[in-house]
Amino acid sequence: MRKTLMAVAAGLVGAAFMGQALAGNVVGTVKYSGTAPAPKKIEKTKDTEVCGKVADTAEDLIVGAGGALKNVVVMVQVPGAKPPAPPTTPAVLDQKGCWFRPHIQIVAPGQTFNIVNDDGILHNIHTSSKVNAPFNQAQPKFQKTIAKKFDKPEIVKLACDVHNWMNGWVVVQANPYYALTGADGTFKIPNVPAGTYDVKFWQEKLGEQTGKVTVGASGDAKVDFSYAAK
Numbered sequence: 706m707r708k709t710l711m712a713v714a715a716g717l718v719g720a721a722f723m724g725q726a727l728a729g730n731v732v733g734t735v736k737y738s739g740t741a742p743a744p745k746k747i748e749k750t751k752d753t754e755v756c757g758k759v760a761d762t763a764e765d766l767i768v769g770a771g772g773a774l775k776n777v778v779v780m781v782q783v784p785g786a787k788p789p790a791p792p793t794t795p796a797v798l799d800q801k802g803c804w805f806r807p808h809i810q811i812v813a814p815g816q817t818f819n820i821v822n823d824d825g826i827l828h829n830i831h832t833s834s835k836v837n838a839p840f841n842q843a844q845p846k847f848q849k850t851i852a853k854k855f856d857k858p859e860i861v862k863l864a865c866d867v868h869n870w871m872n873g874w875v876v877v878q879a880n881p882y883y884a885l886t887g888a889d890g891t892f893k894i895p896n897v898p899a900g901t902y903d904v905k906f907w908q909e910k911l912g913e914q915t916g917k918v919t920v921g922a923s924g925d926a927k928v929d930f931s932y933a934a935k
């Protein structure tokens with residue numbers, strides 16, 4: 706045991722000496738424990754020619770096979786890490802069939818955020834936020850795109866004042882170590898510096914929970930997490 710630790714320590718020093726970054730990946734799965742409620746059906750009660758006559762399924766809790774939980778934001782809290790640099794590619798929020806697509810997305814502070822009206826009818830985007838100035842803006846049918854930005858890390862709620870069933874989220878990141886779980890509940894956050902950190906999990910309906918992870922000098926550090934049924 707002692708020998709192994711010394712070997713690991715020597716390896717770490719060696720890697721640092723060679724100028725290699727000491728970083729690993731944080732990987733895992735997020736699950737919903739217990740019986741998931743049946744997905745809610747959303748009736749579209751207005752502009753049905755464009756919005757669709759068929760009920761859509763709410764995206765506030767998406768539980769797949771084996772309890773896999775989709776759309777959980779996983780954030781490794783690396784102290785002193787700078788926010789991700791804003792990519793030159795804008796983030797895009799599409800309004801199609803009177804539905805925000807995607808339902809949730811992660812952006813960098815200062816990244817251009819294009820709100821697209823693909824429906825050719827009036828929408829009115831309305832955000833709820835505290836540290837970024839909220840906005841409430843009509844988007845008439847002839848206005849294809851509204852460009853916005855969120856300058857500070859925050860979870861921002863999106864709504865449309867014309868179609869009260871439209872809702873979504875934009876998560877503006879404080880540091881570059883984050884991921885969104887896929888339909889199979891898994892996530893991967895690459896290149897996290899070696900160390901022990903808090904890991905925040907956020908799901909819009911189930912809220913925020915915190916776990917811990919220790920990232921080694923290379924390879925995968927695994928964090929599996931499960932939300933209790935609500």
Ligand SMILES: [Cu+2]
Binds near residue numbers: 866867
């Ligand atoms: Cu709308």
